[in-house]
Amino acid sequence: MSERKTEADSGSRSALAERPELLARVHAFGAANAHLVRDLVSLRAAQFDAGLAWVYFPEGRGGLGLPRGVQAEVDVVLADYGIPAPTIAGNPIGVGMAAPTLLAFASGEHCDRYLKRIFTGEDIWCQLFSEPSNGSDVAGVATRATRTAGGWIVNGQKVWTSFAHLASFGLLLVRTDPNLPKHRGLSYFVLDMSSPGVEVRPLFQISGDSQFNEVFLTDVFVPDDAMLGGVGDGWAVATATLMNERVALGGAGAQRMAEPLLSALDAAENSCSPVEFAVYQDQVARLWIESEAFVSTMERVARAAAAGEPGPEGSIGKLWGTEIQQRIAALELELTSRWCVGMPEGYPLTRSSPADYGGSPAKRYLRSRGFTIEGGTSEINRNIVGERVLGLPPDLRVDKNVPWNEIPR
Numbered sequence: 001m002s003e004r005k006t007e008a009d010s011g012s013r014s015a016l017a018e019r020p021e022l023l024a025r026v027h028a029f030g031a032a033n034a035h036l037v038r039d040l041v042s043l044r045a046a047q048f049d050a051g052l053a054w055v056y057f058p059e060g061r062g063g064l065g066l067p068r069g070v071q072a073e074v075d076v077v078l079a080d081y082g083i084p085a086p087t088i089a090g091n092p093i094g095v096g097m098a099a100p101t102l103l104a105f106a107s108g109e110h111c112d113r114y115l116k117r118i119f120t121g122e123d124i125w126c127q128l129f130s131e132p133s134n135g136s137d138v139a140g141v142a143t144r145a146t147r148t149a150g151g152w153i154v155n156g157q158k159v160w161t162s163f164a165h166l167a168s169f170g171l172l173l174v175r176t177d178p179n180l181p182k183h184r185g186l187s188y189f190v191l192d193m194s195s196p197g198v199e200v201r202p203l204f205q206i207s208g209d210s211q212f213n214e215v216f217l218t219d220v221f222v223p224d225d226a227m228l229g230g231v232g233d234g235w236a237v238a239t240a241t242l243m244n245e246r247v248a249l250g251g252a253g254a255q256r257m258a259e260p261l262l263s264a265l266d267a268a269e270n271s272c273s274p275v276e277f278a279v280y281q282d283q284v285a286r287l288w289i290e291s292e293a294f295v296s297t298m299e300r301v302a303r304a305a306a307a308g309e310p311g312p313e314g315s316i317g318k319l320w321g322t323e324i325q326q327r328i329a330a331l332e333l334e335l336t337s338r339w340c341v342g343m344p345e346g347y348p349l350t351r352s353s354p355a356d357y358g359g360s361p362a363k364r365y366l367r368s369r370g371f372t373i374e375g376g377t378s379e380i381n382r383n384i385v386g387e388r389v390l391g392l393p394p395d396l397r398v399d400k401n402v403p404w405n406e407i408p409r
């Protein structure tokens with residue numbers, strides 16, 4: 001097995017080929033651990049310890065301090081040993097958002113406690129930002145944390161909290177000082193979801209699935225050492241989370257949905273006229289090319305980004321990727337069922353896992369409607385790209401320097 005040559009070995013510009021010691025290390029890991037493939041938790045734990053989980057993270061934190069792009073090549077070599085590439089699908093908020101936020105802002109002790117179990121999937125994470133009146137305006141959150149001995153007491157309500165019903169921990173944004181302007185009075189905690197006073201209630205999506213929830217927080221005690229950043233630093237920490245979220249949601253998407261389009265085209269061949277089929281072929285080719293261009297662009301963005309520090313460019317991926325995915329889902333539905341959104345009898349409501357993005361074209365189409373809302377709507381991402389990437393004049397902000405408790409609501 002160690003003699004085996006892979007694409008990564010032979011590519012002349014391959015980062016692994018330029019690092020023979022690393023390449024040997026990856027082969028050695030693959031050979032020694034391939035037998036664990038039926039026990040993914042143990043396999044991922046070993047991968048984390050070997051620094052091959054996220055090679056762009058520091059040593060001891062699942063990585064080796066290497067450029068982000070090296071990870072894809074490591075994954076190709078390991079796939080040759082039957083070890084599947086890790087995806088964010090099983091724990092999207094943990095892997096895509098919590099891990100880089102923790103790396104950037106948490107203590108070494110926190111990183112030791114949380115990172116490995118995020119990678120192994122033992123701890124699912126959720127994001128407790130949005131509230132009934134504060135979605136796009138995240139900085140306006142009203143959930144209050146007040147001081148008590150050894151920590152804080154939290155009261156408030158969050159909404160649209162994906163996977164809260166499965167999560168061990170949540171990324172919690174709260175207001176610690178209502179007398180300051182909205183961006184300055186926020187703090188950020190890791191919330192243990194099993195804390196007394198945390199109540200999770202399901203919300204159902206149009207597809208009948210329930211991936212998200214309302215979360216009610218009543219006199220929840222959060223210890224001081226659960227804070228990421230300092231008191232009042234919540235906006236800076238939340239911004240890091242949101243930028244990573246946009247990269248995760250945008251970058252992960254197009255690959256996820258382009259495949260079904262090809263099988264849908266095959267299926268449509270027998271049910272439409274040659275002229276119709278030629279039109280569909282053209283539409284599929286255009287979307288396929290666009291999604292491939294998108295994936296290549298996002299790979300370049302990922303290579304350029306240092307661990308935990310993507311910039312506002314992530315919004316381009318979120319905006320572009322999710323809108324392509326919606327068009328792919330719509331075309332797939334048209335090809336397979338001529339726009340008929342058939343649902344199982346009884347419209348059964350089901351609690352869903354993170355990896356479940358819809359088992360049918362109809363479910364995928366319905367789920368895709370949320371893609372341009374979650375993680376910041378397309379309008380908000382257009383504002384970010386306009387202001388922070390293109391340098392256009394900013395959106396109107398009438399509440400900029402006004403104390404949060406004096407803003408009319």
Ligand SMILES: Cc1cc2nc3c(=O)[nH]c(=O)nc-3n(C[C@H](O)[C@H](O)[C@H](O)COP(=O)(O)OP(=O)(O)OC[C@H]3O[C@@H](n4cnc5c(N)ncnc54)[C@H](O)[C@@H]3O)c2cc1C
Pocket residue numbers: 126127128129130131132133134135136137159160161162163212370371373374375376377378379380383395
């Ligand atoms: C499937 C799904 C999963 C989600 N998961 C999570 C989660 O896990 N955790 C979490 O915290 N949140 C989550 N959300 C919530 C999501 O982040 C919010 O729905 C989103 O930020 C929009 O907020 P809102 O729903 O309050 O809409 P609003 O902010 O009320 O916006 C309503 C409309 O106004 C537009 N708008 C608002 N402000 C502006 C502006 N300044 N300029 C131009 N247009 C504007 C918006 O684009 C939108 O079209 C999820 C949402 C969905 C759909």
